[in-house]
Amino acid sequence: MQTTHGLFFEVDRDGDHFFMELKAVGKLTHEDYEQITPLIDEALAGIEHPKVNVYFDGSDFEGWELKAAWDDLKLGLKHGKKFNRIAIYSDKKWMDVMAKVGNWFISGEVKCFDTPVDALAWLREE
Structure with missing residues (x-):
């Protein structure tokens, strides 16, 4: 049984364009979101029309x-219109369902990938 858990977050910004990298480990808790949500809020604060690509x-x-x-649902509802693309890397088939559900809450696209290379390539396509 895995006891380590958390969300690790990094953001790069070029004008109104953002690249966010998130890594989730274990089973996420409310406390994990209490730490990460203010970081995401702060990164996007004051930007009228951000274009955000996320590698998860x-x-x-x-x-x-x-x-x-x-907490995850609230975060998606709060910032969903700001997301352009979310690429999810995972070999877990239930993550495909998560990607489909995610498409309901963001204005951009959410896709699941079997390799990090494919996920990152899709984010860079535009």
């Missing part, structure tokens, strides 16, 4: 505690 590494992701799942 879910290779070590095991899911959410109930309150954390709610």
